[in-house]
Amino acid sequence: xxGITQSPKYLFxxxxxxxxxxxxxxxxHDAMYWYRQDPGQGLRLIYYSQIVNxxxxxxIAEGYSVSREKKESFPLTVTSAQKNPTAFYLCASxxxxxxxxxxxxxxxGSRLTVL
Amino acid sequence: GxxxxxxxxLSVREGDSxxxxxxxxxxxxxxxxxxxxxxxxxLQLLTYIFSNMDMKQDQRLTVLLNKKDKHLSLRIAxxxxxxxxxxxxxxxxxxxxxxxxxGSGTKLNVKP
Numbered sequence: 001x002x003g004i005t006q007s008p009k010y011l012f013x014x015x016x017x018x019x020x021x022x023x024x025x026x027x028x029h030d031a032m033y034w035y036r037q038d039p040g041q042g043l044r045l046i047y048y049s050q051i052v053n054x055x056x057x058x059x060i061a062e063g064y065s066v067s068r069e070k071k072e073s074f075p076l077t078v079t080s081a082q083k084n085p086t087a088f089y090l091c092a093s094x095x096x097x098x099x100x101x102x103x104x105x106x107x108x109g110s111r112l113t114v115l
Numbered sequence: 116g117x118x119x120x121x122x123x124x125l126s127v128r129e130g131d132s133x134x135x136x137x138x139x140x141x142x143x144x145x146x147x148x149x150x151x152x153x154x155x156x157x158l159q160l161l162t163y164i165f166s167n168m169d170m171k172q173d174q175r176l177t178v179l180l181n182k183k184d185k186h187l188s189l190r191i192a193x194x195x196x197x198x199x200x201x202x203x204x205x206x207x208x209x210x211x212x213x214x215x216x217x218g219s220g221t222k223l224n225v226k227p
Contacts, residue, residue: 004157031213042217042218042220043158043203043217045215050213090157092158101163102146103160103163104148104160104207106150106158106159106160108157109155109156109157111155
């Protein structure tokens, strides 16, 4: 079955380090997204990409960077410039699913903790 | 505004019906979604409805859409303890419906 794979599931980082979260999809979707979720809160958009080699900032892009060199992959780097990086990060892709409708499909998430 | 709004908590007894409410903002054509999130997991799509529909039913789930009031609801019949989770309402906007706005989530607690 097609889906989205995020890794690692848990990640610990020391202050001042950059870390990269992986997101891979085999749904053949063009558009991919990164969201941040803090406890008791909804989702906030970090970056999105509508097509390979193109991406746009979301609402909270500061301190993050992305790349989209392949359709299947949309890695997110949390840089040392991100002041409060401890959060749950969710990757998603948008496109047709089995029913034929276009929907947003999520990965299982990556929890980043800064020590 | 851009806000999609939901109440934060709902508590029901096992076997009762649950109704989770959401208000959205876009008055043009749009897709509206309900997602379920269990602790430590990603969001799982439960159902969706296009804004030209009034109702959609899928097994225990019924979605009702009131376009005039921009109000969306999710009814879960015969609620089970396994339905305890956070439920997110989302609205898609933009010319390709590929920009999404989420509510803050409603935490459903099902008591045995």
